[in-house]
Amino acid sequence: MNYQIKASSLSNEDAVIHIKESNIDFGTTPKTAEISPNPAELFLGSFAACMLKNVERFSSMMKFTYSKATLEVNASRLENPPKMDNIIYNLTIYSDDKKLNIGLLKKNIEKFGTIYNTIKLSCNISGTIKTIENV
Template identity: 40%
Template sequence: MSTVPTTYMVHARTTGEAAEVVAADATIGIDARWGAEPAGLPGPAELLASAFSACLLKNLERSRAMLSFSYDHADVRVVARRQDAPPKFVEISYELTIATDESARRVELVHRNLQKYGTVYNTLAAVCDVHGEVIAVPVARRGD
């Protein structure tokens, strides 16, 4: 069975002073300046790490729908390491914390699914070391 690849499009622009990316219906200010103090906006490396984070969270939602995996909320921290010569990312590490009452076995199943079915995850894993952990914490009950 052959499927047509899904296409994603963004539009980016700069004035030399300010830059932005338009993706879907969102406009995201970005730091595209060279040799200047940080502008407080995400640059290309942070956007890549953000895409990786979004991939994990989107596939966590996929697990909720397909595996009936129950969770209250999740938080992910990503560290992307790059080298200068040649310029490339060498490592992406992550820590995904999920507030859930699911069993350790189900949490591990979800982690394997995140690794197996994440498009951004697999793309980056093909070119650099990608590793991380999923930490389950009990759901805090209201009034506790």
């Protein structure tokens, strides 16, 4: 598999990532630092997208149903060298399905997630998966 994206920016303005038919704005200037995602947050967003895509993928393969999944990701950054040092996630799956095997799901996400596996080569990743029954 190969992937391709495009990105563009104007001097003293923010930037845009162009992916298929989507455009994702992100901040590159101090004036939008508090309102637009920065590159580090987009990086974590990619990690989150990988995990949530795999929840959907493995729900079919593992034959469980869920109504919703939410994910919180926190990371710390080293200054020297500048890099992500530690990522902690908390994944919550809303499901009443007794066939949902959280341990196996976590193992599959960690083994087969493309972004997950790329990141774990240079950064510590830890996290939890829990279920909440649908209301």
